[in-house]
């Protein structure tokens with residue numbers, strides 16, 4: 057087939073509706089993006105399975121041949137260790153262009169967009185990304201901003217706070233006044249001036265619904281977050297998905313305005329836009345099965361030359377998608393891909409329309425500053441979403457009062473020894489179980505964290521520290537309220553040194569349980585599994601804590617479990633605090649012949665087989681367990697359940 061002469065993509069940008077010529081844009085901010093020979097390969101996880109299937113099919117073919125003397129119907133499938141998701145994809149997008157990335161589902165649009173935005177952390181990527189014709193290394197990030205398909209935003213933050221959060225973390229060196237000005241400007245640019253102080257809203261963790269922004273407004277906030285750094289290149293993954301057609305058109309017009317007024321270069325993957333939206337684009341790129349088959353401003357003409365004519369009155373976007381599907385499924389796919397590759401190599405590849413600009417490597421925001429900003433946000437979020445906090449504190453008060461009522465006015469007598477031990481054990485059990493109330497909170501925070509980490513807004517460690525700081529404060533309050541009420545009414549060992557020591561232990565019991573649940577939530581990523589594993593752990597912890605069965609009576613085969621049980625060490629240290637060297641009044645009448653079971657607290661400790669354990673060492677082990685779960689929780693947050701792309 058003869059080569060089709062494609063109008064030079066940079067010289068003839070002539071859009072019917074808006075008469076916009078990207079090269080006439082006076083703004084100096086935008087850049088030209090060229091991507092050359094981008095190939096993306098991932099490991100084929102089904103390789104072994106596919107290979108086995110192929111071997112079996114081959115064997116069957118041979119067997120059939122030998123037994124029937126005729127070949128079985130068998131097509132040899134190509135099994136490869138690596139899957140090629142994008143294959144030698146190239147293109148150029150001019151300064152100030154609004155470019156649509158189109159293609160059938162699964163063609164590789166999102167993958168290409170992720171690679172162009174340098175967001176891919178898995179697989180092997182080869183090829184070049186050039187800004188105004190030159191590779192700029194790490195400075196590339198300074199040009200880019202990426203807006204995800206889903207709006208993952210903090211529900212309790214206002215529009216201003218959400219965008220300011222990005223400004224704080226991405227522009228650490230900018231003066232506060234200037235930052236505020238920038239944020240206000242962005243809010244105006246995305247058309248949210250009237251909603252500046254409205255909360256984002258949505259379903260809060262735990263199910264409470266907070267009134268807030270509409271779907272379109274949330275999309276505008278997400279775009280605003282991407283605009284705050286004044287990026288030259290903006291990538292949007294399906295910016296109109298999930299929106300009604302009027303809102304979608306209005307969002308796209310806002311984006312077009314950004315190309316005109318700020319000279320931004322915008323690339324948006326788009327599925328099936330309505331006609332008016334399609335006409336807003338200055339350029340269309342079509343990817344089919346991981347290969348580029350067209351890039352330019354006159355796709356209908358190109359398809360016509362290929363033999364696909366758009367019928368009158370048909371939405372051109374629908375037509376393009378239908379044609380793309382047909383090409384992908386048809387026999388001419390390879391020929392059309394090769395043809396486009398030749399056009400690219402012969403006519404487009406070396407066009408550099410913008411002068412080279414030297415850009416410094418972006419400066420990293422210090423972790424201490426990230427922690428400060430994240431703590432500020434977490435604290436505000438906590439204050440605005442107090443449902444969970446009130447429920448936890450309320451439960452602590454009620455259970456404290458009920459424990460107190462059941463065990464009120466205990467005395468240091470032989471008759472009350474069992475009840476005192478009961479109070480201690482049930483307090484630690486209650487504090488061990490309370491963190492189950494936080495599962496949905498942890499999981500919801502995780503979703504936001506994943507999205508923000510993918511945007512490289514902050515490092516996971518300052519984020520984790522900020523989250524843990526707020527959580528530790530709540531844990532401290534809950535533990536102290538619960539245990540203090542109970543101690544007040546039940547009259548456990550009350551001298552200041554014993555009381556505060558006991559409170560510290562209760563605090564750490566609660567803290568380590570909280571970190572355990574956080575670890576499980578971060579490990580599993582689902583509430584059901586966190587609940588299932590968490591309850592399993594808690595039951596085992598209780599059983600082997602030394603209360604129901606004294607440690608010396610535990611079965612030999614499982615008895616060792618108490619050595620790795622944080623609740624056992626908590627129980628031991630609290631029992632030591634309560635009973636060590638405590639005189640106990642005998643409950644038998646003076647003339648009774650029945651001997652007193654306990655004359656002092658040490659005999660109680662001995663009965664439970666924990667008299668040899670030291671209070672401080674046991675408490676030290678409780679602290680170590682808290683530190684252990686603190687670490688596992690962070691490692692699971694950092695390494696597991698990442699965004700899947």
Ligand SMILES: Nc1ncnc2c1ncn2[C@@H]1O[C@H](COP(=O)(O)OP(=O)(O)OP(=O)(O)O)[C@@H](O)[C@H]1O
Nearest residue numbers: 098141159160161162163164165166167168178179
């Ligand atoms: N890491 C990966 N491992 C295996 N397959 C992958 C990986 N990343 C992408 N793919 C596959 O590559 C193809 C392209 O995916 P991509 O999400 O880029 O398509 P898309 O054009 O954006 O699709 P859609 O319009 O449905 O979102 C899909 O078949 C997808 O399953």
